[in-house]
Amino acid sequence: MNRETAPTDWKGAVMQKRIAGRYAAERRFRLIGLGAVLLSGAFLAFLLFVMVGNGARGFTYTHVAVPIDFKAMPLTIDKSRLGDADADQVIANAGLADIVAFAADEALGTGGSAMISENAWKEVRSAIKDDPELLGSKTVFELPASSEVDMAAKDGGKGALGAAVATLKADGKLSTGIHWPFFRNADATDPAVAGIWGALKGSVLTIFIAFLIAFPTGVLAALYLEEYAPKNRWTDLIEVSINNLAAVPSIIFGLLALAVFINWFGLCQASPLVGGLTLALMTMPVIVIASRNAIKSVPPSIRDAALGVGASPVQVVFHHVLPLALPGILTGTIIGMARALGETAPLLLVGMRAFIGDVPGGICSPSTVLPMQIFLWSDEVDRGFVEKTSAAIIVLLVVLLSMNAFAIYLRNKFEKRW
């Protein structure tokens, strides 16, 4: 090693330039990283912005003030039958729809009947059923506008309709307010009366069934695998299948449910029962994995102490390990259930995409779920459904976020660090 090398000249121009270049690269890299984070955040913000921007208007609806004079246009019905079960039919047969349409024409000018919703007379009907005295007097009804008028009133429409709406607005005949039928009704073809209550109830029933099945099964399976299972080939098989099931695409569960629950067992199609069973199979592996982690984090000294004072292995687990692991298990379960609540694909295949105009009565009656309602409305041609879809999305996101927030709260409040 005789060769003499000159020491690197760090102060020289070449080296200084090289160092500056390396530091610049460092800054660039760091900025790219920050950019990636900001980009992900921006996607989320944009998504929420679009949904809230579209959806906030879906919670409101435009109503038109229409005076109806029942003295001039009497509705000839027997008032004593208004309390009967078939009162709806009686009023409909008496021609209330025509009277309302005529009153609208008279109040709003020609074409006025097209400016109110085709279901507007049903509101008048329920008002009459509540108070039969209306039939003898002249009353101003706030009737839901037709979908086009509603859009024009919110957007400022163009053409003849836009002008007519602007006139009505100037006359103070239009009012826009919170649209309660959106929270009370089931699906309908008319945006004026379509609501999410049917889908929401379907979702609740479906998730309830899924929870009822997946939670006990998942927790018991996790207890077995973590506490008792002998190390053998069978246990390995169970572990492998649980890990794989957690990664199987959700639509495959839909195929399974279609083939087994509907075609073999003949369970009621499109019902919360079948939907709940499908989602239960899907969420069970998630619950098992979360529960195993929670059980694993209970320190062995607790088990040893319980065994030491004479508890049996089953008592150790059910009296000590399970209660201590429960917060972690519940957190995992809520997150799994939130995911199941947002799931659509497997339910498409078991028939829950049909149009359901009624609020589901029980676990075996045809129903739909909230994400499915969003999917169905997104296919509607009527422009009025665009904002209804976004409004339903807001409701779904609020439910999901509060479930997740509750899970995080549970975790922070009850989780022990040993």
Add this chain to the structure above:
Amino acid sequence: MTFNAAALLLLIAGLALIGWLAGRARSSLLAGRAGTKLHSRPQYHGWYVALWLFAPAALFLAVWAAVSPGLITNQVLSSEAAQSLPSFGFERGAVLSDARNVALGNQDKVRMPAAAGLVKPYADASHKYAWIGIAAMLALALAGGLYAFTRIRPDFRARTRVEKIVMLLLLLASLVAILTTFGIVLSLLFESIRFFRLVSPAELLFGTNWAPTSGAPVDDTFGGIPLFWGTVLIGAIIAMIVAIPIGMMTAVYLTQYAAPRVRQWVKPILEILAGVPTVVYGYFAALTVAPALRNFAVMLGIPNASTESALAAGIVMGVMIIPFVSSMADDSINAVPQAMRDGSLALGATPNETIRQVLIPAALPGVMGGILLAVSRAIGETMIVVMAAGLSANMTANPFASVTTVTAQIVKLLTGDQEFDSAKTLAAFALGLVLFIVTLLLNIVALRIVKKYREAYE
């Protein structure tokens, strides 16, 4: 009187509660009288009686609920009124179910005149079998309860027996996972085999024309290549071009540069991105992203620009996958030993050089595993492609054109008019089988890579 399984289950649950109380009371009583200590605490004796009361009766209830409709139908068919029924097929079933609905009170009157004579035999038969079932169930419950009750002694090992049953229950619960896996494999295989009797597997896997029609399968209409290509284009190419760089850089920034407080806020925000339901992403892609991309493509003068473009679905799917890629990369980078990072920094490398030349190469196997898992998730994703990617099976590399995917076609084949035997519906199961096998392989390979690599550093 009809057979209402739910109400009867409630009834025997109530009986079991009585059995529990009785068993508990008797064991303490016996112990007090004999002046000895119980082997098991009183509630275990109670559980023992309750289980003997409940389990056999519930088992019988399940079997009876499955068997009795067949018995009832047999009796109805042997009645005189049934001799005039059409001998086979759909009409016969319709008449029978019409009569059944009236007999069970589900509808007021018969819709088909042929069913009128069958209502009474149906009502009689269901009445008879309901009573037989209830009587047998109660007898079983009481017999079981009495047997257990008489076995109670101060030195009776009730706890051991109850715990054995608990263990059995735990084992059964963990078998549900295997059962589900077998259910998936068998149902997919079973229906796929029926499909492959009509259409050869080679056609599905290598054919290039996808145009399934109802009725008898026409030659060369079940070629799956356009679907596979669409799936790969959207899920494995476009989505990954979006998700991998952004996800990786996010993970690098969060683990290496960001202050703990920033990380604490950004991570939950990313988790929100992962928690948004896919139907919302699908709607967002169809409503906002797709029209914007189409206008952009038209502006550039790209032919075949469609509002249902592969690009819109792929980009949105990529955004959905970002948190997944980022958390996998996060884990792998964190698993690289601190000494390697410190060594590199000590030699004078900048953090950027350390990350690119030391950390990422060292974390690469884990990152690759994570990417494979992300691909498997992307190709199984359904709602985004159903809503945004369209249904026309094109073989094109133009990302602005419309392509379709395996999952979108499964949904299309199985919704709408359903005849369960047509080649069209069976094809959905064959596609499902292909999807299942591919995602399974991806998962197995990915988990192997991740596991092997973790062991190398521990």
